[in-house]
Amino acid sequence: MFFALRPRRAVLADVNARLIRTYRGVRNNVEDVIRLLRSYPHDSTFFYRFREANVDGGSDAEVAAWFIYLNKTGFNGLYRVNRDNRFNVPFGRYASPNICDESTLRACSAALADAELLVDDFEVVVAKAKRGDFVYFDPPYVPLSTTSSFTSYTSSGFGNAEQKRLRDLATRLKKRGVRVLLSNSSAPLVRNLYADGFDLIKVSATRVVNSKATARGSIVELLIK
Numbered sequence: 001m002f003f004a005l006r007p008r009r010a011v012l013a014d015v016n017a018r019l020i021r022t023y024r025g026v027r028n029n030v031e032d033v034i035r036l037l038r039s040y041p042h043d044s045t046f047f048y049r050f051r052e053a054n055v056d057g058g059s060d061a062e063v064a065a066w067f068i069y070l071n072k073t074g075f076n077g078l079y080r081v082n083r084d085n086r087f088n089v090p091f092g093r094y095a096s097p098n099i100c101d102e103s104t105l106r107a108c109s110a111a112l113a114d115a116e117l118l119v120d121d122f123e124v125v126v127a128k129a130k131r132g133d134f135v136y137f138d139p140p141y142v143p144l145s146t147t148s149s150f151t152s153y154t155s156s157g158f159g160n161a162e163q164k165r166l167r168d169l170a171t172r173l174k175k176r177g178v179r180v181l182l183s184n185s186s187a188p189l190v191r192n193l194y195a196d197g198f199d200l201i202k203v204s205a206t207r208v209v210n211s212k213a214t215a216r217g218s219i220v221e222l223l224i225k
């Protein structure tokens with residue numbers, strides 16, 4: 001959404017410090033990120049050693065290179081961690097992934113130049129949003145079935161109580177005149193949560209990030225406003 005709209009002023013936030021540090025590394029030190037990415041080989045031995053690295057102790061550029069390398073070479077581009085915040089996605093089956101897409105990285109760096117980047121909970125981040133502001137929430141999706149349950153973007157997870165907390169916040173923001181857009185799956189829980197006071201728009205989305213190959217392809221998702 002941010003890279004498509006490129007608003008003059010923007011706040012990008014996530015509770016995952018590694019994701020926000022990746023944006024910061026790309027924004028502030030893109031040439032370092034590129035140099036690091038160029039030096040990493042595409043092989044499983046390196047991958048399994050590298051995913052164990054104590055990345056949080058490194059610079060933003062090192063975090064960005066670690067995050068992007070694992071995203072490009074890990075199974076289906078998933079980001080998943082265990083309770084100890086250790087990345088636990090296996091090596092992917094790509095023949096020749098574009099690990100270092102230099103022109104895209106430089107374009108992202110330029111786009112991010114004036115963005116404010118925050119590591120925080122969604123409710124804290126939008127506390128100061130005011131009438132006329134636009135807020136887009138891209139939460140972990142409600143799983144379509146219990147077997148497709150995947151909410152481990154962070155070690156804390158994102159369950160039904162969090163989905164409800166987000167819906168309640170969206171309701172309050174709308175009452176305040178903030179323009180709100182959310183995306184989520186078309187699971188019954190989502191339809192129920194947003195049944196009153198929201199418009200639900202069905203969109204057909206191509207999903208490449210899915211741990212089950214059979215669940216990839218075109219599926220219906222919801223845009224909620």
Ligand SMILES: C[S@@+](CC[C@H](N)C(=O)[O-])C[C@H]1O[C@@H](n2cnc3c(N)ncnc32)[C@H](O)[C@@H]1O
Pocket residue numbers: 013014015016019120121122123138139140141153154157158
């Ligand atoms: C579908 S992903 C969106 C990723 C993001 N839009 C991006 O591409 O950079 C859902 C995100 O919600 C984040 N998240 C989970 N719980 C959160 C919370 N309480 N506050 C803020 N973000 C949270 C996860 O860390 C994850 O990155």
